Amino acid sequence: GESVGLHLPTLSVQEGDNSIINCAYSNSASDYFIWYKQESGKGPQFIIDIRSNMDKRQGQRVTVLLNKTVKHLSLQIAATQPGDSAVYFCAENLSTGGFKTIFGAGTRLFVKA
Amino acid sequence: DGGITQSPKYLFRKEGQNVTLSCEQNLNHDAMYWYRQDPGQGLRLIYYSQIVNDFQKGDIAEGYSVSREKKESFPLTVTSAQKNPTAFYLCASSILGAHQPQHFGDGTRLSIL
Numbered sequence: 001g002e003s004v005g006l007h008l009p010t011l012s013v014q015e016g017d018n019s020i021i022n023c024a025y026s027n028s029a030s031d032y033f034i035w036y037k038q039e040s041g042k043g044p045q046f047i048i049d050i051r052s053n054m055d056k057r058q059g060q061r062v063t064v065l066l067n068k069t070v071k072h073l074s075l076q077i078a079a080t081q082p083g084d085s086a087v088y089f090c091a092e093n094l095s096t097g098g099f100k101t102i103f104g105a106g107t108r109l110f111v112k113a
Numbered sequence: 114d115g116g117i118t119q120s121p122k123y124l125f126r127k128e129g130q131n132v133t134l135s136c137e138q139n140l141n142h143d144a145m146y147w148y149r150q151d152p153g154q155g156l157r158l159i160y161y162s163q164i165v166n167d168f169q170k171g172d173i174a175e176g177y178s179v180s181r182e183k184k185e186s187f188p189l190t191v192t193s194a195q196k197n198p199t200a201f202y203l204c205a206s207s208i209l210g211a212h213q214p215q216h217f218g219d220g221t222r223l224s225i226l
Contacts, residue, residue, distance in 0.1 A: 008153055032212045043119075043203055043217035044156075051212060089155065095211030099163075103148075103155035 008087060012110040019077040021107045023090035028071060030092035030102075035064060035075045038087045038106070047075070047088075077109075085111045115140045119204050119218035125226050126191065126198060134189045134221045136204035142216070143209045145187035149173060150201040150220070159202075162187055163209060191223060199225050 013019045025033065031052040036044035050057045050064045050073075057064050063076040073090050089106035093099075117138045126132045138145065144163045148156040158171030162181040176195025181187055187206075191198045201222050205215040 034214050036217075041219070043117075043205075043219045046214045046216065049212075049214055091215075093211055099161070099211070101158070101215070105153060105155045 008106050008108045010108045010110060012112060013080050015080060015082060015111055015113050017080055019075075019080045019084070019109060019111075021075045021077075021088050021109065023073040023075075023104050023107075025071050025073055025090065025092040025104075026102060027092060027094055028068070030094050032093035032095065033064070033066060033073050034091045034093070035062075035073075036089055036091065037084075038089070040086075044089070080109075080111050082111045082113055085109055117204060117206055117216060117218035119202075119221050121221060122219070124221055124223045126223060127226050129193045131190055131192050132223065134191070134202055134204075134223070136187045136189065136218060138185050138187075138204075138206045138216075138218075140206055140216060141184070142206035143184070144207045144213075145181070146205040146207075146215060147171075147177070147179065147187070147189045148203045148205065150203055156203065159189065198223055 034049045035047040037047050038044045048059045048062050048064050050066050055066050061078045065074045087106040087108050089104045091103045093101050120135045146161040147159040157173050159177050160179040162168035168181050178190045201220050203220045205217045207213045207215045
């Protein structure tokens with residue numbers, strides 16, 4: 001598989017448990033945030049997004065929470081499944097003065113059966 | 114199915130050689146991007162294009178070149194001036210706008226012979 005994801009923070013959870021993956025973003029002017037999932041040998045897949053005028057958004061089995069006060073983003077995965085094992089990373093968009101997306105390095109999630 | 118296709122999956126370069134990575138999308142997206150992914154690091158932007166026949170340098174453009182002659186195609190050339198080209202290269206596209214997620218291809222792994 002790809003060597004992407006070496007030396008990343010890791011989170012190990014039991015199948016069926018909930019997972020919480022955290023991300024500290026860098027710029028207080030960022031106004032749009034995205035979570036991606038990247039499996040070995042594949043490109044990142046969009047999971048969920050949130051705008052800065054919201055503090056919570058829910059999808060299917062996933063919830064994103066945004067705390068602008070401390071510049072913190074989290075991804076909660078309910079009833080984690082083996083297929084959720086991957087690297088997860090957040091991205092922040094700055095829309096002032098043109099385009100800029102900043103990607104985090106990611107967290108590796110292991111799901112134990 | 115709509116999506117982004119990158120080819121080849123694996124590519125090898127000899128010293129002093131230029132190589133071109135292909136990226137094609139049929140999502141009718143105006144914006145396209147090239148990123149480099151190294152182990153344990155976030156994606157770094159090489160080049161991006163928001164319209165045909167126009168493109169801008171990203172954070173690490175040195176040693177790379179691109180063209181955007183057609184809306185659906187955004188090839189990346191890794192030139193011999195790029196001294197550390199071994200990496201996983203990801204192409205993405207998106208609808209124009211600050212609050213739009215990027216959609217990624219499955220990457221090309223470039224290695225030096």
